[in-house]
Amino acid sequence: MLSTQTNPLDAPEADPFTVARIAAQEIADATGVARHDIALTLGSGWGAAADLIGETTHTIPAPDVTGFSAPALSGHVGTLRSVLLPNGKRALVIGARTHYYEGHGVRRVVHSVRTAAATGATTMILTNGAGGIRETWTPGTPVLISDHINLTADSPLEGATFIDLTDLYSARLRELAHGVEANLDEGVYCQFRGPHYETPAEVQMAKAIGGHIVGMSTALEAIAARQAGMEILGLSLITNLAAGIQETPLSHHEVIDAGRAAEPVISALLARIVAAL
Numbered sequence: 001m002l003s004t005q006t007n008p009l010d011a012p013e014a015d016p017f018t019v020a021r022i023a024a025q026e027i028a029d030a031t032g033v034a035r036h037d038i039a040l041t042l043g044s045g046w047g048a049a050a051d052l053i054g055e056t057t058h059t060i061p062a063p064d065v066t067g068f069s070a071p072a073l074s075g076h077v078g079t080l081r082s083v084l085l086p087n088g089k090r091a092l093v094i095g096a097r098t099h100y101y102e103g104h105g106v107r108r109v110v111h112s113v114r115t116a117a118a119t120g121a122t123t124m125i126l127t128n129g130a131g132g133i134r135e136t137w138t139p140g141t142p143v144l145i146s147d148h149i150n151l152t153a154d155s156p157l158e159g160a161t162f163i164d165l166t167d168l169y170s171a172r173l174r175e176l177a178h179g180v181e182a183n184l185d186e187g188v189y190c191q192f193r194g195p196h197y198e199t200p201a202e203v204q205m206a207k208a209i210g211g212h213i214v215g216m217s218t219a220l221e222a223i224a225a226r227q228a229g230m231e232i233l234g235l236s237l238i239t240n241l242a243a244g245i246q247e248t249p250l251s252h253h254e255v256i257d258a259g260r261a262a263e264p265v266i267s268a269l270l271a272r273i274v275a276a277l
């Protein structure tokens with residue numbers, strides 16, 4: 001599908017799960033892989049993991065798949081990859097994230113997660129670059145997401161759909177990650193709407209209500225993944241200390257540079273976690 005065409009998800013009467021099933025069938029047809037076992041969304045700083053977890057057998061430009069959009073940022077690679085893991089399992093690597101701040105609605109934000117579930121994936125690994133509230137974290141620190149606070153005032157669920165979010169970020173998978181890297185810190189992820197970074201007062205609010213990480217993705221995706229019945233692992237790369245925690249203003253370029261610098265180390269960590277799944 002061309003990115004200039006209308007997106008079927010934008011039609012209010014469209015069923016997003018039907019669109020996800022169509023997308024999953026297109027992925028199966030393009031890859032010859034009938035079923036994927038796990039899915040990974042690779043955010044800023046995590047992209048190198050795609051090459052470390054196994055052998056990429058197929059790469060699809062995301063906008064070719066129904067419901068997906070062209071990436072908004074040049075730093076974000078807009079591809080879907082099918083990766084054969086050493087244990088014979090199949091991973092769908094999503095290098096194309098639609099952010100809430102793009103303003104295309106929450107259906108498009110969570111379409112990749114719903115598509116991953118429709119390909120058969122039962123484990124969803126969500127990664128991101130984010131700001132850190134804990135003073136002990138330095139840029140380049142990976143943190144396991146233990147829970148989230150959704151500050152977008154939105155939800156991927158439509159209608160009276162009541163979904164339990166207890167243990168949203170699987171305690172079992174966090175335990176497994178700790179087995180790979182014992183001193184991995186955990187934190188509560190606060191999703192802000194963005195695209196502006198927070199004011200220092202907003203960061204203090206996030207801290208006061210129990211947040212440790214500030215970002216612009218993941219929480220809405222995790223809710224959709226839970227609705228789809230997937231087990232979720234969330235990982236943030238702290239690329240910057242949140243506004244007011246660090247003394248200097250935030251710069252998008254510095255954030256990108258910090259992600260690049262940390263990429264080899266954290267991507268290797270993620271590959272070891274995937275190998276332990």
Ligand code: 8IG
Nearest residue numbers: 129130131214215216239255
């Ligand atoms: I990378 O400090 C990155 N993403 N909301 N705040 C929010 N998102 C981010 C930040 C940050 N750093």
